[in-house]
Amino acid sequence: MDVRILDTADQIAVAAGELFVRQIKTNPQTILGLATGASPVKMYQYLISQYRNGYLDFSKVKTYNLDEYCDLPRDDKNSYYTFMHENLFNHINIKEENVHLPNGNAPDMAAECASYDKMIADIGGVDIQLLGIGTNGHIGFNEPADTFTEGTYKVKLTDSTIKSNSIYFDEGAMPRFAVTMGVGTIMTAKKIVLIATGESKQNAVYAMVRGEVTPHCPASILQQHPDAVIFADRAAAAKLL
Numbered sequence: 001m002d003v004r005i006l007d008t009a010d011q012i013a014v015a016a017g018e019l020f021v022r023q024i025k026t027n028p029q030t031i032l033g034l035a036t037g038a039s040p041v042k043m044y045q046y047l048i049s050q051y052r053n054g055y056l057d058f059s060k061v062k063t064y065n066l067d068e069y070c071d072l073p074r075d076d077k078n079s080y081y082t083f084m085h086e087n088l089f090n091h092i093n094i095k096e097e098n099v100h101l102p103n104g105n106a107p108d109m110a111a112e113c114a115s116y117d118k119m120i121a122d123i124g125g126v127d128i129q130l131l132g133i134g135t136n137g138h139i140g141f142n143e144p145a146d147t148f149t150e151g152t153y154k155v156k157l158t159d160s161t162i163k164s165n166s167i168y169f170d171e172g173a174m175p176r177f178a179v180t181m182g183v184g185t186i187m188t189a190k191k192i193v194l195i196a197t198g199e200s201k202q203n204a205v206y207a208m209v210r211g212e213v214t215p216h217c218p219a220s221i222l223q224q225h226p227d228a229v230i231f232a233d234r235a236a237a238a239k240l241l
């Protein structure tokens with residue numbers, strides 16, 4: 001695990017963004033694994049600025065997102081599909097057919113999950129996977145549990161996730177299920193970049209980096225990944241210092 005502690009979220013956006021820039025410059029047909037939430041937003045803005053400067057070309061890039069809510073229309077204002085378009089895809093020259101998120105409304109979820117993993121495997125796997133981390137150590141929607149999850153699956157959201165994400169939804173509208181890459185799927189990425197900022201991530205970052213590898217902190221599995229880079233600001237890294 002390569003832990004890089006920087007002063008601010010803005011510095012992380014550039015440093016993490018540069019890893020993506022270099023990857024896309026080296027291989028214009030890069031397969032990106034992407035995340036939603038607050039953590040990647042500034043990095044997406046950095047990638048957009050590099051595109052606008054004429055420095056980056058996304059025309060051959062393919063993306064696979066970590067997760068999506070179930071039972072929410074794809075273009076709902078809170079869907080991850082909408083989030084990704086508003087925060088990245090609408091501002092770069094990526095082709096819509098190269099953008100992938102799991103379909104949280106698929107009639108046969110087991111088939112949808114199997115086909116998502118197969119699609120990723122068939123194209124040779126994700127080259128660089130972006131992650132955030134939950135305050136409880138979750139990655140994607142993989143919550144603390146007794147065993148590590150494997151492939152993409154439909155998950156019942158925990159009370160704590162429902163509580164933290166329901167601020168975005170009208171009362172009673174927060175979905176109860178989501179579809180997420182499993183920990184096993186995430187670990188197949190050739191390179192993983194995780195961004196953690198803010199004091200609320202302190203305990204999770206400490207457990208991920210210094211704790212034992214345990215499904216009770218799903219992010220701790222990244223200790224076993226051959227190329228995982230963790231970017232934390234001083235607040236998130238406070239317990240490591």
Ligand code: F6R
Pocket residue numbers: 034035036037038039040066067131132133134138139140141
């Ligand atoms: C997002 C995702 C989640 C978030 C995590 C951190 O696609 O899968 O695991 O990365 O909940 O969220 P933020 O960045 O909002 O603190």
